[in-house]
Amino acid sequence: NAGVMQNPRHLVRRRGQEARLRCSPMKGHSHVYWYRQLPEEGLKFMVYLQKENIIDESGMPKERFSAEFPKEGPSILRIQQVVRGDSAAYFCASSPGERSGANVLTFGAGSRLTVL
């Protein structure tokens, strides 16, 4: 079981470019979450998705950020026109469906975005 796979692990972008971060959930998990971690700060919830549905995006900035989890393929977190303040570690996590009774998140190793 490969766990939650995120790529790229490191991404460098110049201001104004686009960043695309990918996440493949753990096998058998249908729920995906994205969190952002700034240096010396706690992880901040961004968005919660199920296949083809955004369930809760209350932590996502209203502009430039979007997320999807298509029927086939990984979940994508997309940041358009990046700014220096977007530099952070972005973590994806997955969990089984709600009815399983498990409330535990399995995290990926993270994607570290640096904006020059």
Place this chain on the structure above:
Amino acid sequence: SQKIEQNSEALNIQEGKTATLTCNYTNYSPAYLQWYRQDPGRGPVFLLLIRENEKEKRKERLKVTFDTTLKQSLFHITASQPADSATYLCALDTTGGYNKLIFGAGTRLAVHP
């Protein structure tokens, strides 16, 4: 305002001693409280979950307590080892299993031989 606070300073202890980490929160009513371990450059790893109606949970050398009156959780590692050195995060789930977790900033633990 809502806050979740963990000791911001690193905790240094001697191998074999018990490490105790604190998580305090205000203006939340969590259904669950979870503890995660995070190593540098890695994602958090789940350790323990405790429900609001539970006082204590144990797993091997780990023990978590949850006091909803004091709004506090304590995380203990007994017989600590250098391999336990990491940052420990507490997280509140106020959504009853929805997994929209609210994380503290974490406490860095260093266990010295």
